[in-house]
Amino acid sequence: MTEQLMVKQERAARTRDTLIRSAAEIFDREGFAVASLSAITAHAGVSSGALHHHFVSKAALTEAVEEAALARLMAVTGAVLPLGASRVQLLVDVTHRLARALRGDVVLRAGFELSGETSRPPHADLREWWRRWVEETLKQADAEGELCSDVTAADVVSAVVAATVGFEVLGVREAEWLSASTVTRFWKLLLPTLVPAALLADLDYEGVCPL
Template sequence: MTEQLMVKQERAARTRDTLIRSAAEIFDREGFAVASLTAITTHAGVSNGALHHHFVSKAALTDAVEGAALARLMAVTEAVLPLGASRMQVLVDVTHRLAEALRGDVVLRAGFELNREASRPPHADLCEWWRRWVEETLKQVEAEDELGPGVVAADVVNAVVAATVGFEVLGARDAEWLSASTVSRFWRLLLPTVVPARLLANLDPDGPRLP
Protein backbone atom coordinates (compact mmCIF):
# COMPACT_ATOMS: atom_id res chain seq x y z
CA MET A 1 0.00 0.00 0.00
CA THR A 2 1.49 3.33 -1.04
CA GLU A 3 1.82 6.23 1.36
CA GLN A 4 -0.49 8.30 -0.85
CA LEU A 5 -3.21 5.65 -0.64
CA MET A 6 -2.83 5.41 3.13
CA VAL A 7 -3.21 9.17 3.47
CA LYS A 8 -6.31 9.08 1.28
CA GLN A 9 -7.86 6.30 3.37
CA GLU A 10 -7.09 8.09 6.62
CA ARG A 11 -8.68 11.27 5.26
CA ALA A 12 -11.78 9.32 4.21
CA ALA A 13 -12.02 7.72 7.65
CA ARG A 14 -11.79 11.13 9.33
CA THR A 15 -14.49 12.52 7.06
CA ARG A 16 -16.76 9.57 7.83
CA ASP A 17 -16.23 10.00 11.59
CA THR A 18 -16.87 13.74 11.29
CA LEU A 19 -20.15 13.12 9.47
CA ILE A 20 -21.27 10.61 12.10
CA ARG A 21 -20.51 13.00 14.93
CA SER A 22 -22.10 15.95 13.13
CA ALA A 23 -25.23 13.91 12.45
CA ALA A 24 -25.36 12.91 16.11
CA GLU A 25 -25.06 16.54 17.18
CA ILE A 26 -27.82 17.65 14.81
CA PHE A 27 -30.09 14.74 15.85
CA ASP A 28 -29.41 15.54 19.51
CA ARG A 29 -30.12 19.25 19.05
CA GLU A 30 -32.95 19.30 16.51
CA GLY A 31 -34.42 15.80 16.55
CA PHE A 32 -34.25 13.12 13.89
CA ALA A 33 -37.41 14.06 12.01
CA VAL A 34 -36.42 17.64 11.20
CA ALA A 35 -32.68 17.11 10.80
CA SER A 36 -31.62 17.60 7.19
CA LEU A 37 -28.59 16.31 5.33
CA THR A 38 -27.79 19.90 4.39
CA ALA A 39 -27.66 20.90 8.04
CA ILE A 40 -25.42 17.92 8.79
CA THR A 41 -22.97 18.60 5.98
CA THR A 42 -22.84 22.30 6.83
CA HIS A 43 -22.14 21.48 10.46
CA ALA A 44 -19.48 18.97 9.41
CA GLY A 45 -17.90 21.40 6.97
CA VAL A 46 -18.04 18.96 4.04
CA SER A 47 -19.84 18.92 0.71
CA ASN A 48 -22.98 16.99 -0.14
CA GLY A 49 -20.86 14.97 -2.52
CA ALA A 50 -18.54 13.93 0.30
CA LEU A 51 -21.53 12.85 2.37
CA HIS A 52 -23.02 10.74 -0.42
CA HIS A 53 -19.63 9.16 -1.04
CA HIS A 54 -19.88 7.63 2.43
CA PHE A 55 -23.64 7.37 2.96
CA VAL A 56 -26.18 6.90 0.20
CA SER A 57 -29.06 8.27 2.28
CA LYS A 58 -30.10 9.77 5.58
CA ALA A 59 -31.14 6.27 6.66
CA ALA A 60 -27.64 4.92 6.01
CA LEU A 61 -26.08 7.77 7.98
CA THR A 62 -28.55 7.20 10.81
CA ASP A 63 -27.67 3.50 10.91
CA ALA A 64 -24.00 4.47 11.16
CA VAL A 65 -24.72 6.76 14.12
CA GLU A 66 -26.52 3.94 15.92
CA GLY A 67 -23.71 1.52 15.14
CA ALA A 68 -21.13 3.95 16.51
CA ALA A 69 -23.27 4.49 19.60
CA LEU A 70 -23.49 0.75 20.22
CA ALA A 71 -19.70 0.49 20.00
CA ARG A 72 -19.44 3.20 22.65
CA LEU A 73 -21.97 1.42 24.88
CA MET A 74 -20.02 -1.82 24.57
CA ALA A 75 -16.84 0.03 25.56
CA VAL A 76 -18.60 1.35 28.68
CA THR A 77 -19.49 -2.19 29.76
CA GLU A 78 -16.09 -3.73 29.01
CA ALA A 79 -15.05 -3.52 32.63
CA VAL A 80 -11.96 -5.26 33.95
CA LEU A 81 -12.91 -6.90 37.22
CA PRO A 82 -10.42 -5.90 39.95
CA LEU A 83 -9.07 -8.74 42.07
CA GLY A 84 -11.59 -9.54 44.79
CA ALA A 85 -14.29 -7.15 43.52
CA SER A 86 -17.88 -8.38 43.45
CA ARG A 87 -20.05 -8.51 40.36
CA MET A 88 -22.59 -6.32 42.14
CA GLN A 89 -19.94 -3.63 42.57
CA VAL A 90 -19.12 -3.94 38.88
CA LEU A 91 -22.79 -3.38 38.05
CA VAL A 92 -22.88 -0.29 40.26
CA ASP A 93 -19.70 1.06 38.73
CA VAL A 94 -20.79 0.48 35.14
CA THR A 95 -24.07 2.33 35.68
CA HIS A 96 -21.99 5.28 36.87
CA ARG A 97 -19.79 4.99 33.79
CA LEU A 98 -22.85 4.87 31.56
CA ALA A 99 -24.28 8.05 33.08
CA GLU A 100 -20.91 9.78 32.70
CA ALA A 101 -20.66 8.68 29.06
CA LEU A 102 -24.16 9.90 28.31
CA ARG A 103 -23.31 13.29 29.76
CA GLY A 104 -20.25 13.72 27.57
CA ASP A 105 -20.74 11.64 24.41
CA VAL A 106 -23.24 13.05 21.94
CA VAL A 107 -22.98 9.99 19.68
CA LEU A 108 -24.02 7.68 22.53
CA ARG A 109 -26.90 10.00 23.45
CA ALA A 110 -28.05 10.18 19.85
CA GLY A 111 -27.99 6.40 19.58
CA PHE A 112 -30.42 6.03 22.47
CA GLU A 113 -32.58 8.84 21.11
CA LEU A 114 -32.72 7.22 17.67
CA ASN A 115 -33.81 3.94 19.26
CA ARG A 116 -36.92 5.75 20.46
CA GLU A 117 -37.72 7.17 17.02
CA ALA A 118 -41.12 5.69 16.15
CA SER A 119 -40.81 6.27 12.39
CA ARG A 120 -38.01 3.72 11.91
CA PRO A 121 -36.93 0.38 13.38
CA PRO A 122 -33.61 0.55 15.25
CA HIS A 123 -30.54 -0.55 13.34
CA ALA A 124 -28.67 -1.25 16.59
CA ASP A 125 -30.92 -1.70 19.62
CA LEU A 126 -28.92 -0.12 22.43
CA CYS A 127 -31.63 -0.55 25.05
CA GLU A 128 -31.93 -4.25 24.35
CA TRP A 129 -28.16 -4.72 24.35
CA TRP A 130 -27.95 -2.90 27.69
CA ARG A 131 -30.77 -5.03 29.11
CA ARG A 132 -28.99 -8.22 28.09
CA TRP A 133 -25.74 -7.03 29.65
CA VAL A 134 -27.46 -6.19 32.95
CA GLU A 135 -29.26 -9.55 32.85
CA GLU A 136 -26.02 -11.47 32.32
CA THR A 137 -24.30 -9.55 35.10
CA LEU A 138 -27.16 -10.22 37.53
CA LYS A 139 -26.95 -13.94 36.69
CA GLN A 140 -23.32 -13.82 37.79
CA VAL A 141 -24.28 -11.87 40.91
CA GLU A 142 -26.83 -14.56 41.72
CA ALA A 143 -24.32 -17.35 41.04
CA GLU A 144 -21.88 -15.73 43.46
CA ASP A 145 -24.59 -15.62 46.16
CA GLU A 146 -24.65 -11.83 46.26
CA LEU A 147 -28.45 -11.51 46.28
CA GLY A 148 -30.47 -11.50 49.46
CA PRO A 149 -32.92 -14.26 50.45
CA GLY A 150 -35.98 -14.28 48.22
CA VAL A 151 -34.59 -11.67 45.80
CA VAL A 152 -35.25 -12.60 42.17
CA ALA A 153 -32.51 -11.59 39.74
CA ALA A 154 -35.04 -10.77 37.01
CA ASP A 155 -36.70 -8.22 39.30
CA VAL A 156 -33.38 -6.50 39.91
CA VAL A 157 -32.72 -6.46 36.15
CA ASN A 158 -36.03 -4.72 35.58
CA ALA A 159 -35.33 -2.14 38.27
CA VAL A 160 -31.80 -1.34 37.05
CA VAL A 161 -32.75 -1.14 33.36
CA ALA A 162 -35.88 0.92 34.02
CA ALA A 163 -33.96 3.36 36.20
CA THR A 164 -30.89 3.79 33.98
CA VAL A 165 -32.85 4.11 30.74
CA GLY A 166 -35.21 6.47 32.52
CA PHE A 167 -32.27 8.61 33.64
CA GLU A 168 -31.13 8.77 30.00
CA VAL A 169 -34.57 9.93 28.82
CA LEU A 170 -34.97 12.53 31.56
CA GLY A 171 -31.36 13.63 31.18
CA ALA A 172 -32.14 14.93 27.70
CA ARG A 173 -33.97 17.82 29.39
CA ASP A 174 -32.20 18.06 32.72
CA ALA A 175 -28.58 16.90 33.03
CA GLU A 176 -29.02 16.41 36.78
CA TRP A 177 -30.72 13.08 36.01
CA LEU A 178 -27.39 11.82 34.66
CA SER A 179 -25.29 13.16 37.52
CA ALA A 180 -23.19 10.90 39.72
CA SER A 181 -25.29 11.92 42.72
CA THR A 182 -28.51 10.72 41.05
CA VAL A 183 -26.99 7.31 40.29
CA SER A 184 -25.56 7.08 43.81
CA ARG A 185 -28.93 7.84 45.40
CA PHE A 186 -30.55 5.15 43.28
CA TRP A 187 -28.05 2.55 44.52
CA ARG A 188 -28.33 3.68 48.14
CA LEU A 189 -32.04 3.00 47.85
CA LEU A 190 -31.77 -0.31 45.97
CA LEU A 191 -28.75 -2.07 47.46
CA PRO A 192 -30.17 -2.62 50.98
CA THR A 193 -33.22 -4.33 49.47
CA VAL A 194 -31.35 -6.75 47.19
CA VAL A 195 -27.99 -7.48 48.84
CA PRO A 196 -27.41 -9.56 51.98
CA ALA A 197 -26.56 -7.46 55.03
CA ARG A 198 -23.21 -9.24 55.34
CA LEU A 199 -22.10 -7.80 51.97
CA LEU A 200 -23.64 -4.36 52.11
CA ALA A 201 -20.75 -2.67 53.92
CA ASN A 202 -18.33 -3.78 51.20
CA LEU A 203 -20.31 -2.13 48.40
CA ASP A 204 -19.84 1.50 47.40
CA PRO A 205 -22.90 3.10 45.79
CA ASP A 206 -20.77 6.02 44.67
CA GLY A 207 -18.47 3.95 42.36
CA PRO A 208 -16.61 3.65 40.18
CA ARG A 209 -13.74 1.39 41.16
CA LEU A 210 -13.19 0.20 37.62
CA PRO A 211 -10.27 1.42 35.49
Protein backbone atom coordinates in the same frame (compact mmCIF):
# COMPACT_ATOMS: atom_id res chain seq x y z
CA MET B 1 0.63 1.18 -0.13
CA THR B 2 1.87 4.55 -1.26
CA GLU B 3 2.04 7.52 1.09
CA GLN B 4 -0.42 9.42 -1.09
CA LEU B 5 -2.98 6.60 -0.86
CA MET B 6 -2.55 6.41 2.92
CA VAL B 7 -3.15 10.14 3.25
CA LYS B 8 -6.26 9.84 1.09
CA GLN B 9 -7.62 6.98 3.19
CA GLU B 10 -6.93 8.84 6.43
CA ARG B 11 -8.73 11.90 5.09
CA ALA B 12 -11.71 9.77 4.06
CA ALA B 13 -11.83 8.17 7.51
CA ARG B 14 -11.76 11.59 9.18
CA THR B 15 -14.57 12.81 6.94
CA ARG B 16 -16.65 9.75 7.74
CA ASP B 17 -16.11 10.20 11.48
CA THR B 18 -16.96 13.90 11.20
CA LEU B 19 -20.23 13.08 9.44
CA ILE B 20 -21.16 10.52 12.08
CA ARG B 21 -20.50 12.97 14.90
CA SER B 22 -22.30 15.79 13.09
CA ALA B 23 -25.32 13.58 12.49
CA ALA B 24 -25.34 12.61 16.17
CA GLU B 25 -25.20 16.26 17.19
CA ILE B 26 -28.07 17.20 14.87
CA PHE B 27 -30.16 14.20 16.01
CA ASP B 28 -29.46 15.10 19.63
CA ARG B 29 -30.29 18.78 19.14
CA GLU B 30 -33.18 18.69 16.67
CA GLY B 31 -34.51 15.15 16.84
CA PHE B 32 -34.13 12.40 14.26
CA ALA B 33 -37.39 13.00 12.40
CA VAL B 34 -36.67 16.61 11.46
CA ALA B 35 -32.90 16.28 10.98
CA SER B 36 -31.96 16.79 7.34
CA LEU B 37 -28.90 15.74 5.40
CA SER B 38 -28.33 19.35 4.38
CA ALA B 39 -28.19 20.39 8.05
CA ILE B 40 -25.77 17.57 8.79
CA THR B 41 -23.43 18.40 5.91
CA ALA B 42 -23.49 22.10 6.80
CA HIS B 43 -22.69 21.28 10.42
CA ALA B 44 -19.89 18.94 9.33
CA GLY B 45 -18.50 21.49 6.89
CA VAL B 46 -18.50 19.05 3.97
CA SER B 47 -20.26 18.93 0.62
CA SER B 48 -23.31 16.88 -0.23
CA GLY B 49 -21.13 14.87 -2.59
CA ALA B 50 -18.74 13.99 0.23
CA LEU B 51 -21.64 12.78 2.35
CA HIS B 52 -23.05 10.58 -0.41
CA HIS B 53 -19.60 9.17 -1.08
CA HIS B 54 -19.74 7.63 2.40
CA PHE B 55 -23.48 7.20 2.99
CA VAL B 56 -26.05 6.64 0.28
CA SER B 57 -28.96 7.83 2.43
CA LYS B 58 -30.00 9.22 5.78
CA ALA B 59 -30.83 5.66 6.82
CA ALA B 60 -27.27 4.51 6.11
CA LEU B 61 -25.81 7.43 8.05
CA THR B 62 -28.18 6.75 10.94
CA GLU B 63 -27.10 3.11 11.06
CA ALA B 64 -23.46 4.25 11.21
CA VAL B 65 -24.31 6.48 14.18
CA GLU B 66 -25.95 3.53 15.93
CA GLU B 67 -22.98 1.25 15.25
CA ALA B 68 -20.54 3.86 16.57
CA ALA B 69 -22.72 4.35 19.64
CA LEU B 70 -22.88 0.61 20.28
CA ALA B 71 -19.09 0.40 20.14
CA ARG B 72 -18.95 3.09 22.82
CA LEU B 73 -21.51 1.28 24.98
CA MET B 74 -19.52 -1.94 24.68
CA ALA B 75 -16.43 -0.06 25.84
CA VAL B 76 -18.33 1.25 28.87
CA THR B 77 -19.52 -2.23 29.86
CA GLY B 78 -16.35 -4.05 28.87
CA ALA B 79 -14.39 -3.83 32.12
CA VAL B 80 -12.61 -7.02 33.13
CA LEU B 81 -13.86 -8.19 36.53
CA PRO B 82 -10.96 -8.98 38.90
CA LEU B 83 -10.98 -12.48 40.38
CA GLY B 84 -13.32 -12.57 43.36
CA ALA B 85 -14.75 -9.10 42.73
CA SER B 86 -18.42 -8.37 43.28
CA ARG B 87 -20.81 -8.51 40.33
CA VAL B 88 -23.11 -6.07 42.09
CA GLN B 89 -20.23 -3.61 42.52
CA LEU B 90 -19.48 -4.00 38.82
CA LEU B 91 -23.09 -3.10 38.04
CA VAL B 92 -22.89 -0.01 40.25
CA ASP B 93 -19.60 1.02 38.66
CA VAL B 94 -20.87 0.59 35.12
CA THR B 95 -24.06 2.57 35.73
CA HIS B 96 -21.86 5.44 36.90
CA ARG B 97 -19.66 5.06 33.82
CA LEU B 98 -22.67 5.01 31.55
CA ALA B 99 -24.15 8.16 33.08
CA ARG B 100 -20.83 9.93 32.75
CA ALA B 101 -20.40 8.78 29.15
CA LEU B 102 -23.92 9.89 28.25
CA ARG B 103 -23.18 13.35 29.64
CA GLY B 104 -20.07 13.77 27.53
CA ASP B 105 -20.47 11.65 24.39
CA VAL B 106 -23.05 12.90 21.92
CA VAL B 107 -22.67 9.83 19.69
CA LEU B 108 -23.53 7.49 22.57
CA ARG B 109 -26.40 9.74 23.59
CA ALA B 110 -27.78 9.83 20.05
CA GLY B 111 -27.52 6.06 19.80
CA PHE B 112 -29.68 5.63 22.89
CA GLU B 113 -32.16 8.20 21.61
CA LEU B 114 -32.42 6.37 18.27
CA SER B 115 -33.30 3.19 20.16
CA GLY B 116 -36.49 4.94 21.26
CA GLU B 117 -37.30 6.43 17.86
CA THR B 118 -40.79 5.27 16.83
CA SER B 119 -40.58 6.21 13.15
CA ARG B 120 -38.10 3.43 12.34
CA PRO B 121 -36.90 0.15 13.85
CA PRO B 122 -33.45 0.46 15.45
CA HIS B 123 -30.51 -0.96 13.56
CA ALA B 124 -28.56 -1.41 16.80
CA ASP B 125 -30.90 -1.23 19.79
CA LEU B 126 -28.70 0.16 22.57
CA ARG B 127 -31.41 0.06 25.19
CA GLU B 128 -32.03 -3.62 24.52
CA TRP B 129 -28.28 -4.32 24.48
CA TRP B 130 -27.98 -2.57 27.84
CA ARG B 131 -30.91 -4.58 29.24
CA ARG B 132 -29.24 -7.85 28.24
CA TRP B 133 -25.94 -6.79 29.82
CA VAL B 134 -27.67 -5.87 33.09
CA GLU B 135 -29.60 -9.14 33.03
CA GLU B 136 -26.48 -11.25 32.49
CA THR B 137 -24.57 -9.42 35.22
CA LEU B 138 -27.40 -9.87 37.74
CA LYS B 139 -27.86 -13.54 36.89
CA GLN B 140 -24.18 -14.05 37.64
CA ALA B 141 -24.52 -12.05 40.87
CA ASP B 142 -27.47 -14.22 41.91
CA ALA B 143 -25.58 -17.43 41.09
CA GLU B 144 -22.67 -16.24 43.25
CA GLY B 145 -24.94 -15.50 46.24
CA GLU B 146 -24.78 -11.72 46.04
CA LEU B 147 -28.55 -11.16 46.09
CA CYS B 148 -30.95 -11.66 48.99
CA SER B 149 -32.74 -15.01 48.95
CA ASP B 150 -36.15 -13.41 48.42
CA VAL B 151 -34.95 -11.27 45.48
CA THR B 152 -35.00 -12.51 41.89
CA ALA B 153 -32.58 -11.30 39.25
CA ALA B 154 -35.52 -10.57 36.94
CA ASP B 155 -37.03 -8.14 39.45
CA VAL B 156 -33.73 -6.29 39.81
CA VAL B 157 -33.24 -6.11 36.04
CA SER B 158 -36.59 -4.36 35.70
CA ALA B 159 -35.72 -1.80 38.38
CA VAL B 160 -32.20 -1.07 37.14
CA VAL B 161 -33.08 -0.83 33.45
CA ALA B 162 -36.16 1.28 34.08
CA ALA B 163 -34.19 3.70 36.25
CA THR B 164 -31.09 3.98 34.08
CA VAL B 165 -32.98 4.35 30.81
CA GLY B 166 -35.20 6.87 32.57
CA PHE B 167 -32.12 8.84 33.61
CA GLU B 168 -30.91 8.70 30.00
CA VAL B 169 -34.21 10.01 28.61
CA LEU B 170 -34.58 12.77 31.19
CA GLY B 171 -30.91 13.67 30.94
CA VAL B 172 -31.34 14.79 27.33
CA ARG B 173 -32.90 18.01 28.59
CA GLU B 174 -31.69 18.18 32.21
CA ALA B 175 -28.13 17.03 32.87
CA GLU B 176 -28.72 16.57 36.60
CA TRP B 177 -30.48 13.27 35.86
CA LEU B 178 -27.14 11.88 34.62
CA SER B 179 -25.08 13.27 37.49
CA ALA B 180 -23.02 11.06 39.77
CA SER B 181 -25.14 12.19 42.72
CA THR B 182 -28.36 11.02 41.05
CA VAL B 183 -26.92 7.58 40.32
CA THR B 184 -25.48 7.35 43.84
CA ARG B 185 -28.86 8.19 45.43
CA PHE B 186 -30.51 5.52 43.31
CA TRP B 187 -28.12 2.86 44.56
CA LYS B 188 -28.40 4.02 48.18
CA LEU B 189 -32.12 3.41 47.95
CA LEU B 190 -31.99 0.14 46.01
CA LEU B 191 -28.98 -1.81 47.26
CA PRO B 192 -30.17 -2.38 50.87
CA THR B 193 -33.22 -4.22 49.48
CA LEU B 194 -31.13 -6.42 47.17
CA VAL B 195 -27.92 -7.39 48.90
CA PRO B 196 -27.41 -9.36 52.13
CA ALA B 197 -26.29 -7.18 55.02
CA ALA B 198 -22.98 -9.07 55.27
CA LEU B 199 -22.06 -7.97 51.75
CA LEU B 200 -23.61 -4.52 51.75
CA ALA B 201 -20.89 -2.88 53.84
CA ASP B 202 -18.27 -3.69 51.20
CA LEU B 203 -20.13 -1.98 48.37
CA ASP B 204 -19.39 1.57 47.22
CA TYR B 205 -22.52 3.40 46.08
CA GLU B 206 -20.44 6.01 44.25
CA GLY B 207 -18.63 3.48 42.09
CA VAL B 208 -15.01 2.48 42.40
CA CYS B 209 -13.99 2.43 38.73
CA PRO B 210 -14.71 5.82 37.17
CA LEU B 211 -14.44 6.15 33.39
